Amino acid sequence: MDATPTDTRYAAGAAYLDGAFMPIGEAKIPITDWGYRRSDVTYDVVSVWEGLFFRLDEHVTRFRASMEKLRLRPRETDEEIKAILHRCVALAGLRSAYVAMDCLRGRPERGKPYHPAFARNYVAAFAIPWVSIVDEEMMQKGAHMIVADTVRIPPESVDPTAKNFHWGDLTRAQFEARDRGADFAILTDGAGLVTEGAGFNVFAVTGKRVVSPHRGALEGVTRLSVLELCPELGLEPVIEPMSVEALRGADEIFMTTTAGGVMPVSRIDGRILCNDRPGPVTMKLHDLFWAKRRAGWLGTPVDYAAA
Amino acid sequence: MDATPTDTRYAAGAAYLDGAFMPIGEAKIPITDWGYRRSDVTYDVVSVWEGLFFRLDEHVTRFRASMEKLRLRPRETDEEIKAILHRCVALAGLRSAYVAMDCLRGRPERGKPYHPAFARNYVAAFAIPWVSIVDEEMMQKGAHMIVADTVRIPPESVDPTAKNFHWGDLTRAQFEARDRGADFAILTDGAGLVTEGAGFNVFAVTGKRVVSPHRGALEGVTRLSVLELCPELGLEPVIEPMSVEALRGADEIFMTTTAGGVMPVSRIDGRILCNDRPGPVTMKLHDLFWAKRRAGWLGTPVDYAAA
Numbered sequence: 001m002d003a004t005p006t007d008t009r010y011a012a013g014a015a016y017l018d019g020a021f022m023p024i025g026e027a028k029i030p031i032t033d034w035g036y037r038r039s040d041v042t043y044d045v046v047s048v049w050e051g052l053f054f055r056l057d058e059h060v061t062r063f064r065a066s067m068e069k070l071r072l073r074p075r076e077t078d079e080e081i082k083a084i085l086h087r088c089v090a091l092a093g094l095r096s097a098y099v100a101m102d103c104l105r106g107r108p109e110r111g112k113p114y115h116p117a118f119a120r121n122y123v124a125a126f127a128i129p130w131v132s133i134v135d136e137e138m139m140q141k142g143a144h145m146i147v148a149d150t151v152r153i154p155p156e157s158v159d160p161t162a163k164n165f166h167w168g169d170l171t172r173a174q175f176e177a178r179d180r181g182a183d184f185a186i187l188t189d190g191a192g193l194v195t196e197g198a199g200f201n202v203f204a205v206t207g208k209r210v211v212s213p214h215r216g217a218l219e220g221v222t223r224l225s226v227l228e229l230c231p232e233l234g235l236e237p238v239i240e241p242m243s244v245e246a247l248r249g250a251d252e253i254f255m256t257t258t259a260g261g262v263m264p265v266s267r268i269d270g271r272i273l274c275n276d277r278p279g280p281v282t283m284k285l286h287d288l289f290w291a292k293r294r295a296g297w298l299g300t301p302v303d304y305a306a307a
Numbered sequence: 308m309d310a311t312p313t314d315t316r317y318a319a320g321a322a323y324l325d326g327a328f329m330p331i332g333e334a335k336i337p338i339t340d341w342g343y344r345r346s347d348v349t350y351d352v353v354s355v356w357e358g359l360f361f362r363l364d365e366h367v368t369r370f371r372a373s374m375e376k377l378r379l380r381p382r383e384t385d386e387e388i389k390a391i392l393h394r395c396v397a398l399a400g401l402r403s404a405y406v407a408m409d410c411l412r413g414r415p416e417r418g419k420p421y422h423p424a425f426a427r428n429y430v431a432a433f434a435i436p437w438v439s440i441v442d443e444e445m446m447q448k449g450a451h452m453i454v455a456d457t458v459r460i461p462p463e464s465v466d467p468t469a470k471n472f473h474w475g476d477l478t479r480a481q482f483e484a485r486d487r488g489a490d491f492a493i494l495t496d497g498a499g500l501v502t503e504g505a506g507f508n509v510f511a512v513t514g515k516r517v518v519s520p521h522r523g524a525l526e527g528v529t530r531l532s533v534l535e536l537c538p539e540l541g542l543e544p545v546i547e548p549m550s551v552e553a554l555r556g557a558d559e560i561f562m563t564t565t566a567g568g569v570m571p572v573s574r575i576d577g578r579i580l581c582n583d584r585p586g587p588v589t590m591k592l593h594d595l596f597w598a599k600r601r602a603g604w605l606g607t608p609v610d611y612a613a614a
Contacts, residue, residue: 015338017338024338028338029336030335030336031322031335036336038477039473039474039475040474070478071482114438114440115481116478126338131421150464151461151463151464152464153460157461158460158473158475158476165344167347168346169464171412172465175378
């Protein structure tokens, strides 16, 4: 099936908003909507690579779980949400895409109690051209990371397993990274344990052990994929508490995200890892991840006829 | 000056968005904007009552301080922001209004680094008819409050003195309140100290002492006003750590917010205060607050000719 967009209005991307499809530039949130005004919203992101959604069902299942945790109940079923995502990608005619799905609280109508229980929740979605959060140059040299002073919002306040836009701490940490000449920041829980960064999970490799923090972070789908691939390379996937010292002392560090896959880190707080280059275990996982993706691993073909 | 709107398109409210004025229903945020997508935004709210802004300069000064804390630098000066707020109220022809000002991060253009430092920040604002978060019935009987299990996002993660839309904890606590048959929830810092609720500050009255928590909460302008009014009534304004026990054991409890002024609480976790009615000190402060407001205290007349 051809992926050429039939309508150039969708060249920059296609969106769905509460029942209607539109070019991405027309998809906008009312300034009074609590989805914006209280960040009362959850979301998920799935990637499309060479015409295939990656782990689509799992993303939609996680999206539904996030909605339930926040008591968001839109009219769309899971099957309808999948059909919406297919149509967004098809309308935009994208072979590779970053595909987002949001569920917003809305806002109670005038006269109803001023409480989130009385708002009509609704779904938005969009597909835009895929862009990695690390560019080719950074993939070659490895990213420079710092451990931020800013502390991750704790699970007792906002549940990180319900994907959310509460990025104030992550944004603050991004400025810390820039101020210290680094590319990315990782946040702790304030008690010496590593959590996550701005939209990415972190891994520390020591010997054959490939470790990801046990709590305080989103349970990323790319993270899960890496954990699953480890045995194929004779590596041991481990989920356990990760201290800042363990991270700083690791042989290798890498990040995972839907918009980037496996991304190498070559410096942590100025300390040079692996001769200032991506580590060998990291690159083996990177290469295997993309080889599997190209081979159709856990892929769902985009229904380009849905446009 | 007459406050009748000259244009019925603005009857529901008037807005300003990045340079243009429009009816409130047309003021919308792009779904890809980080102001929504990362809640990378700050805001402030000022009230207009009977044709007068209340403490307008202080709200705009606090708004600027919030922007600086988050490194948000829009093109509008403080004087321009004030003129925008006057014009929003004048366009909508409102004698009493809830007037919001936001500054959003925006999003880096394609090709620029994917970092908030590279986005063009911009201002939005709007004026809509004034509605209190407590209705007349609740003013008569007093609100029912609970101490939530959800913990307030700590200052080490997100600075509460830069007014923000990170309301996930506050929203969760609002559902806790509803589940327990109450109207409002107050959040603690997780270590037994009281912070704030969803958009309001809290006060505990014991004898002549009128106490507000010292940290972990927004430094509300209505809160400040109440602290300033205390001496006129022979009361002692106190800012100090407030334990949950001190709150539960208080003679009276009340809340303050821009959208509501001074609001009585008659129950805390089921315990009845003051015969299940608003307390006498609370009502004295309430009455004095509104008498001063009506008399023009710290008021700036809306320039209705600005429409």
